[in-house]
Amino acid sequence: EAGVAQSPRYKIIEKRQSVAFWCNPISGHATLYWYQQILGQGPKLLIQFQNNGVVDDSQLPKDRFSAERLKGVDSTLKIQPAKLEDSAVYLCASSWRRLREGQETQYFGPGTRLLVL
């Protein structure tokens, strides 16, 4: 079974520039997550999709971050304009279990490491 794919793996940009990350979840997984992981910290959930609908985006900085999941499969996360504090690893994860069960298992991709200069 192929895992969660993410691209690019690394990105270096200057502040105020824009950047986009792409995620392809495991086939059949209805739920998709984007996390931000700052060095030395645990992942922080940014947004959660169920199929192509947003379930939770309460921690997404909506003035600069946006995400979409067209057709309920692939997803893109965009930052515009980027700030220095956005330097982090952006992780995508997916799961297949119905969200109303506590037994959900999330499968994570390798992440995209972003450096904002």
Next chain:
Amino acid sequence: LAKTTQPISMDSYEGQEVNITCSHNNIATNDYITWYQQFPSQGPRFIIQGYKTKVTNEVASLFIPADRKSSTLSLPRVSLSDTAVYYCLVAGLSGGYNKLIFGAGTRLAVHP
């Protein structure tokens, strides 16, 4: 949502058993306890999950006392490749959907 507390770091030696304890005093009735492992430059990987008593798989064991206010991840006979960050999470429903909240995790260093 239940918060978790776990040691910031631990050290061990190859071949030893490692036990990492996590506190989750405010765990809700429907919450499950899940542990993830993360190596550098990789995303977290699911290790084990349980609700109560003991769960064992090919990688680890998870011990959960009757009051469920804590849990212990047990890694038998660790090797150098077990050096990683281990996260304890309590998966709870928020707005009708599961929500995972990661803490800082426990950095386990296994020495030769």
